[in-house]
Amino acid sequence: MIRINDLSYTYPDADQPALQIKHLQVAPASFCLLSGQSGSGKSTLLRLINGLVPHFSGGTVRGDIRVNGLNPLQSGPQMMSGQVGFVFQNPENQFVVDVVEDEIAFSLENAAVPRAEMRQRLQTILQRLQISHLRHRKIYSLSGGEAQRVAIAAALVLEPPILLLDEPTSQLDPQAAQEVLTLLEGLRSKLNLTILLAEQRLERVLPYATRLVHLMPRGTSILTGSLQEVLAQSELHPPLVQLAIREGWNPLPVSVKEARAFLSSSPVALQSHPAAPQERMTKPIITVENLSVSYPSQMVLHQISFLIQRGERLVIMGPNGTGKTTLLRSLVGLVKPQNGEIYILGESIAQQSSAEICRQVGFLPQDPNALLFAESVREELEMTLKNHGMPLNPAAIDNLLELLLLKEKSEAYPRDLSTGERQRTALGAIAITHPDTLLLDEPTRGLDPVARQSLLDLLHRWNEEGMTIVLVTHDVEFAAGLASRIIILEEGSIIADGLPGDVMHAQAPYRTQIAQLFPDTDWLTVNDVVV
8 A cells, every 4th residue: 555665855955864764565454653753754754655745845755655556756746635635733734714514525626526426425524524513613613623523524535545644633632532543443444544643642542553653763764563563662652561661561562451461460569659748838829810711602711710839830631622721821911801810929910911921921832833933943042032131141052952852953943843843942932031930831742752751851850940830731641740730621610620640530531541550549650650
């Protein structure tokens, strides 16, 4: 179905290839998971398969690639669209019209499909993706999970035998992610569809995958084979695999069900955790009182009240569309509430501008592009210091770039970087001023496990130095490693607020792999486990 031999690709003006593949073969009807660190070439490989690279990107390709008998380098994206459906990392980037059924029908119209057949195909794909009820909805009104289903429907309506997806669950809450992956597995079985899916959160996809392709750093080579074979050789390991390697479990389990089989022969010693230290009650750094926020068509937040103490590591979680981003934007004055008050260090922010608030509170939005304006990564950090009237400190900039794994990218143009690298660049631009409080909206989106661990270590380090961290995420494993406290939002209200072990064990969608494996404990991470 997909065959690659002796292939290399170099972007325009680049000194070294972004991707080098000696041999790769993807069999028909397989569910192939594509993994690798940020910048290893996952998105580039997907775009080579459907012809977007090099037809839209330019650059130099050497070697041979065949996709269902066609050479995408010769055929180009237009011809390949009948063979390969593509779902981008941000589905909103591929939408071209504003109504769901029009979006799905768009490619049929471009392919001059007869109207009667078009109606039949549209009806069929709506039913297969279980989105018939969304047919007349406006695209902008969809939740993250709904938008992802519509993007998949638009990619499959031409009935291609191959579907490529670039991190399709990166913006989805745990429940929505599971629903999309279950849907994809069902489509593969019913349609004999070949799926190649790039993803950073391996723990989500491994239970569904049949094969694993791992790109080594900088795209220098690949590992390919069964899940267990490749995991044993790669540097990226989800929690269950980390535990299995530590305990010598073989073959490596890729799901909680498989891991449970080892526990009967490996007794568990219950670990008594020391009582959590009592927070010293000081003046709250942020106070939220009866906060309500409405948009024209809906109430987003409804009478939210909570305190954030200095030095906390507060993680806010909840389903897509429940108001988490709106809450963060309210804290820095980007969204004006209908009711309620927000205080920072006892002072109301109602009459303060966002610029004034952000002198005390650093805010990293979900889209890093909103903060990237300079010609290089280094200049992004320098620009922030200049805007705050702070002196340039080259040594401090170098140190932060190294901590963010960006030292080698310091002179690169930020918007040419991978999603994870842009995310870290934007974080550097915020953190270089050392704000007392840092608000982060989905900072692990696009980050591989190595970069996520580096970010986790860095946030703990800053917290130990006195910084207060407030973080919104769908990444339950990252949340478990960071949080001193967790708030769960649903339908605009707080439904849980407490210690991570208590909240995550009580809320099924937010249980980590370790919490699922050991439900009768308060364990959340591999470091909690004594086997």
